[in-house]
Amino acid sequence: MNDLIKLTNLNKSFNTLKKIKILNKISYNFKKGKIYSLMGPSGSGKSTFLNILSLIDRPSSGSIAIDNKKINFNNTKNNDVLRANKIGIIYQQDNLLPDFTSLENIYLASLAKGDKKEVSISKAKKLLKKVGLLNRSDHYPSQLSGGEKQRISIARALINDPQIILADEPTGSLDFETAKGIFDILKKQINSNRLIIFATHNRFFANKSDCILEIVNGNINTING
Numbered sequence: 001m002n003d004l005i006k007l008t009n010l011n012k013s014f015n016t017l018k019k020i021k022i023l024n025k026i027s028y029n030f031k032k033g034k035i036y037s038l039m040g041p042s043g044s045g046k047s048t049f050l051n052i053l054s055l056i057d058r059p060s061s062g063s064i065a066i067d068n069k070k071i072n073f074n075n076t077k078n079n080d081v082l083r084a085n086k087i088g089i090i091y092q093q094d095n096l097l098p099d100f101t102s103l104e105n106i107y108l109a110s111l112a113k114g115d116k117k118e119v120s121i122s123k124a125k126k127l128l129k130k131v132g133l134l135n136r137s138d139h140y141p142s143q144l145s146g147g148e149k150q151r152i153s154i155a156r157a158l159i160n161d162p163q164i165i166l167a168d169e170p171t172g173s174l175d176f177e178t179a180k181g182i183f184d185i186l187k188k189q190i191n192s193n194r195l196i197i198f199a200t201h202n203r204f205f206a207n208k209s210d211c212i213l214e215i216v217n218g219n220i221n222t223i224n225g
């Protein structure tokens with residue numbers, strides 16, 4: 001009943017010169033109210049996996065159900081709406097728009113979803129406060145440190161109050177102390193209705209999750225939880 005994302009026999013191959021199989025028959029249920037870490041060496045398929053969960057990429061075969069509704073990967077319009085409303089994504093590199101301020105970067109996703117401008121701005125300001133950067137609201141990404149940019153990225157990912165948060169090595173390019181701060185903010189976002197999955201190389205952060213998963217030979221091993 002608490003299952004939020006249900007994966008059944010998920011496969012992903014890339015057809016380059018030679019077909020390479022990255023994800024191999026993954027069946028797994030992610031539950032709400034939990035934070036999961038996703039480990040595995042570079043190249044093991046963590047980003048591939050998260051890109052499929054975020055409905056940006058499609059599996060070669062197998063299925064995904066979110067909230068018991070099976071995803072139709074041909075229905076990209078529908079999936080775009082679902083992503084905008086339900087999924088917040090944070091990348092290793094912040095992906096902020098360089099020509100927009102912190103505040104604008106955060107509230108654009110709310111505008112895009114159809115909220116009024118005043119509502120969007122007010123939500124964005126609350127989030128800036130939450131990540132401790134209200135005094136950086138008019139800064140452009142180039143005027144922010146790496147850690148600050150990731151805090152803005154978290155605020156941006158949160159603006160539509162997503163039920164699912166997917167973070168792909170969000171602290172991967174930060175020093176340890178800064179990474180710890182980012183991780184603490186991310187961990188605070190868990191609630192009983194929400195699911196967070198973050199990819200990491202770092203055992204210290206992985207250990208702070210409710211459940212540690214590892215991609216091994218294209219499949220998911222549960223290390224704990």
Ligand SMILES: Nc1ncnc2c1ncn2[C@@H]1O[C@H](COP(=O)(O)OP(=O)(O)O)[C@@H](O)[C@H]1O
Nearest residue numbers: 014016022040041042043044045046047048049
């Ligand atoms: N678009 C693509 N075309 C072909 N191969 C790809 C593509 N994207 C990723 N790969 C390959 O899939 C493997 C897994 O990549 P990735 O998911 O980025 O791993 P990780 O995030 O764990 O480092 C790598 O060997 C990579 O080269």
Ligand SMILES: [Mg+2]
Nearest residue numbers: 046047048168
């Ligand atoms: Mg990756």
